[in-house]
Structures are given as structure tokens and as C-alpha cells.
Amino acid sequence: MNAKQPVRSSGGITGLPPRYCSDPTIFDLEQKHLFPSQWFPIGYESDIAGNGEHFSFQLLGLDGFCVRDDHDQLHCFRNVCRHRGTQLCPVNSSGLGTVPEGEPCSDNPTKSSIVCDYHGWKYGLDGRLIAAPHMDNTPGFNRADFSLYPIRCAKWQGIIFAQVGAGQDNPTDSLTEILHPLNRIVEPRGLDQFQRKKTISYVIQANWKLLFQNFNECYHCPSVHPQLTPLTDYRDAENEFDTGPILGGPMRIRDDADSVTRDGDYCGPVPDSLVGEELKKAHYYTVSPGFFLSLFPDYVMVHRLSPLAFNQTKIDCDFLFLPASGLSLPTGATAWEFWDQTNLQDWEMCERVQRGISQGNFSPSPYSPLESLLVKFDQHYRQQIARFE
Numbered sequence: 001m002n003a004k005q006p007v008r009s010s011g012g013i014t015g016l017p018p019r020y021c022s023d024p025t026i027f028d029l030e031q032k033h034l035f036p037s038q039w040f041p042i043g044y045e046s047d048i049a050g051n052g053e054h055f056s057f058q059l060l061g062l063d064g065f066c067v068r069d070d071h072d073q074l075h076c077f078r079n080v081c082r083h084r085g086t087q088l089c090p091v092n093s094s095g096l097g098t099v100p101e102g103e104p105c106s107d108n109p110t111k112s113s114i115v116c117d118y119h120g121w122k123y124g125l126d127g128r129l130i131a132a133p134h135m136d137n138t139p140g141f142n143r144a145d146f147s148l149y150p151i152r153c154a155k156w157q158g159i160i161f162a163q164v165g166a167g168q169d170n171p172t173d174s175l176t177e178i179l180h181p182l183n184r185i186v187e188p189r190g191l192d193q194f195q196r197k198k199t200i201s202y203v204i205q206a207n208w209k210l211l212f213q214n215f216n217e218c219y220h221c222p223s224v225h226p227q228l229t230p231l232t233d234y235r236d237a238e239n240e241f242d243t244g245p246i247l248g249g250p251m252r253i254r255d256d257a258d259s260v261t262r263d264g265d266y267c268g269p270v271p272d273s274l275v276g277e278e279l280k281k282a283h284y285y286t287v288s289p290g291f292f293l294s295l296f297p298d299y300v301m302v303h304r305l306s307p308l309a310f311n312q313t314k315i316d317c318d319f320l321f322l323p324a325s326g327l328s329l330p331t332g333a334t335a336w337e338f339w340d341q342t343n344l345q346d347w348e349m350c351e352r353v354q355r356g357i358s359q360g361n362f363s364p365s366p367y368s369p370l371e372s373l374l375v376k377f378d379q380h381y382r383q384q385i386a387r388f389e
Contacts, residue, residue: 008239008372015364016378018357021207026385027310030289033388035060039154039161039175040290041304042066042076044320046158046195052111052125056089058314059306060164064151065089067114069125076153076162077127081116082146088116114148123148157183158192159302178287181246185283186295189271194300194320198336202315202343206350208289208307211315212377214346215284215292215303216247219370224345227338231257231264232282235370241285242376248285255280259298261334268298268321268332288380299335311354317343 020026042057043066054067056079063079065088079089113130114123122131127148135141152163154175161175204211214220221234228234232251240249257264260282270279274297283295292303300320307313319336356362367374 008369010367010369010372010375012366013375013378014366015374016209016213016381018362018364020381020385021209021354022310022358024310027207027307029385029388030307031060034384035289035307036165037163038289039163039178040306041159041302042153042162043160044158044196044318045074045155045160045192047160048074050111054089054114057162059162061308062151062164063087063089064162066153066160066162067125070112073126074153074155074160075125075127076151076160078149078151080149081118081121082129082148083116083119083121083132086116086118088114157186158194178245181241182285182293186293188273188278189295190273190322191295191300191320194322196318197321197332198319200317200336200340200343202317202347203308204313204315204347204350205311206313206347206354207311208305208313209377209381210350210353211305211313211346212286212288213374214350215286216373216377217368217371218251219368220349224349225342227262228260228342230254231260237284239373242373244380245288246285247288247373247376248283250281250283253280253282253297259296259335260338262338263334265334266298267334269324270298271322286377288377296335299332301335301339311358315343 040059042059042064043055047053047055048066048068051068051070051072054065056063056065058064064076065079066074066076068074079087081088113125115121116123120131120133121129124130127150129143129146129148132141132143132146135143152165154161154163156175156179218232218234218237221228231254233254237251238249239247241247253260258266258279261267279297281297283293285293287293289307290305292301292305294301294303298321302318302320304316304318305313306315317336317339319332319339321332
């Protein structure tokens with residue numbers, strides 16, 4: 001039997017005014033003032049475990065790449081050669097469905113440098129320009145002036161985050177400070193030991209805030225996700241965090257299921273540290289504005305969001321597992337097949353909301369008690385954007 005349902009209230013508060021998701025000028029404010037100081041996840045330390053390994057990423061319309069140098073330090077740079085602006089690393093275009101992992105950048109066989117394919121300019125793994133053919137006698141040219149453009153990055157629990165730039169009017173908080181409240185939840189299961197096994201990428205025709213609102217409530221689950229209801233009770237979510245950028249909490253997995261997968265069975269190794277009630281919990285958290293973190297007994301799911309326009313958002317959905325030991329182990333497919341179906345159901349509804357509120361002459365009703373976290377999300381967002389309106 002599931003525990004008594006938690007009591008929640010939305011206080012009769014109505015939803016976010018539609019203009020915040022349908023007005024391009026609001027998105028322009030977010031791009032200029034809000035997003036530059038925020039941390040967005042871009043990849044994983046396990047993606048570049050060896051020195052000299054690197055991957056490309058796209059964030060807020062900016063192409064970048066992340067590299068591990070010879071001193072085991074991580075660096076992120078804009079994905080442009082300083083000579084003519086050539087893209088150094090190939091970048092995948094992505095839409096609905098599965099796409100390949102980020103392509104490796106061009107480099108020499110020893111992985112000791114980054115080399116532009118166009119004119120042969122060579123950069124060290126720390127971004128310094130170390131060779132520029134036929135440029136030494138060029139008037140006004142100094143190699144020290146043409147290092148790669150840096151992008152601020154940091155890591156947390158094996159996940160790499162980037163920040164495109166903190167404006168003077170919106171100073172940044174440190175990544176560790178923001179995510180510290182989640183440490184007590186992720187550290188016991190060894191999140192930093194998990195490795196990405198699968199990524200499914202989507203471009204959704206909806207505002208990023210609608211995706212956050214959708215993820216933070218299960219009021220819609222009985223009607224939109226019939227495959228989810230037999231595994232978790234939509235009324236059973238706990239609001240462990242309900243202020244600030246982090247929202248969410250655990251839901252109990254039903255007694256006749258082990259995990260949230262297509263068949264309800266485990267699809268990956270379960271951490272030895274996970275015992276008792278934690279074996280029957282699925283944890284769901286959002287970290288505004290670019291990160292959903294979902295923890296299950298046998299795997300971790302991460303949604304990485306990159307707002308593209310007032311009505312368009314790119315999402316990369318990653319599935320992480322502990323390294324497998326032994327020969328007879330599940331593949332993990334029952335997790336990503338289940339969530340690809342669930343994600344597509346959510347994205348359709350978010351796109352329908354986007355189209356509906358964009359027609360004008362719409363006033364939202366009060367939130368349901370099952371949407372109490374949406375009140376908190378809206379309040380946090382309004383506090384942030386109010387400084388710039």
C-alpha cells in the first residue's frame with residue numbers, strides 16, 4: 001500500500017500571464033539579462049575521461065566545445081577559429097528522435113592540440129594559439145592576442161555545466177552553491193560514477209517555461225501518460241524543494257514494480273548504497289532554467305534544456321547508468337523507450353498550450369492543488385525577470 005497522499009495547496013493562485021510565454025520581447029529580455037548568468041548542463045566528465053578528449057555542444061544559439069587538458073582540467077571554448085571564424089568541431093543538427101553523440105573535434109593523433117581544418121591554426125588544450133602558418137611576419141599579429149574565446153564551465157557530481165556570460169547587472173552564483181541542496185540525495189547513490197549510455201534529442205515548439213511547468217506537476221499524468229500511472233501514483237509526489245531554483249521531490253514506485261521502465265523491471269545495475277525505502281522511490285527535480293534531474297533505483301535521466309526562441313526549446317534527454325559488471329546485464333532500452341514515449345506525449349501537450357495561449361484573449365484559471373510547485377516556479381521566475389522589465 002502506498003503512503004497517505006501528501007497535502008498540497010496552490011492557494012487559489014492563477015497561472016503565469018500568457019505574455020511571459022508568448023511575447024518575443026520577454027524572450028529578448030531573458031536572452032539579454034537572465035540566461036547569460038545561468039548554468040546549463042552540456043555533458044559529462046565520463047564523456048571526456050582521457051586528457052585531450054573533447055566534445056562539441058550547442059547552448060543558447062552558441063556553438064562550443066569542452067576539452068580535458070594534460071593537467072586533467074576542464075575547459076570550454078567557443079567553437080570558432082580565431083582566424084576566419086571557422087567552426088573547429090562538427091556539430092550535429094538535431095530534431096525529433098535519436099541523434100548521434102557529439103562529434104570529436106579535429107586534432108592531431110596525440111590529442112595534444114586542436115587544429116583548424118581550414119588554414120591549420122593550432123591551439124593548445126588550454127586555448128592558447130600555438131601555431132599559425134605563415135603569420136609570423138604579418139604586421140600587427142601576435143599569437144598571444146588570438147587565443148580561443150573561453151566559456152565559463154564547472155562540474156557537479158560528474159555533470160559539466162557552462163555559462164555563456166554573466167552580465168554586470170546580473171552577477172552569477174557559483175554552481176556548487178546553487179546545487180548544494182541536492183548533494184545529500186545524489187551523493188549516496190554515486191551520481192558522479194554514472195555514465196551516459198543514450199541521448200535522445202528534441203526540438204519542441206514551446207516556450208521553455210511551459211516545459212518546466214509540465215515537468216513540475218503530475219495532474220496531467222492520468223490523461224496524458226497511461227503507461228506511467230501503473231508504475232507511480234500521480235497523487236503521491238512530495239515537494240521536497242519548493243523555493244528558489246530547485247523544485248521537486250520523490251514519488252513512490254508502486255509495490256508491483258521495481259523501476260520506471262517499459263516493463264517495470266530494473267534495466268541497469270542498482271547502487272549497493274541504495275537500500276530500504278530508497279529502492280521504492282523515483283526522484284524528480286527541476287533546476288531553472290535548464291536542467292531536469294530524475295533519479296531511479298537503476299538509472300538516472302537528465303533533461304538538458306536550451307531555449308532557442310520564445311516558442312522553441314531544444315532538449316537533450318540523457319540516460320545514465322553505473323558501469324556494467326558481468327556478462328548478463330539489461331540494456332537500458334526499457335528506460336529510454338519508455339521515456340521517449342512519455343516525453344513525446346509531454347511535448348505535444350506543451351506545443352498545444354503554446355498555440356492556445358498565443359491566440360490572445362486568454363486568462364488562466366487558479367492552479368489545482370496538484371500544481372502547487374507551479375506557483376513556486378512562477379514566483380521564482382517573476383522575481384528574476386522583474387529586475388529587467
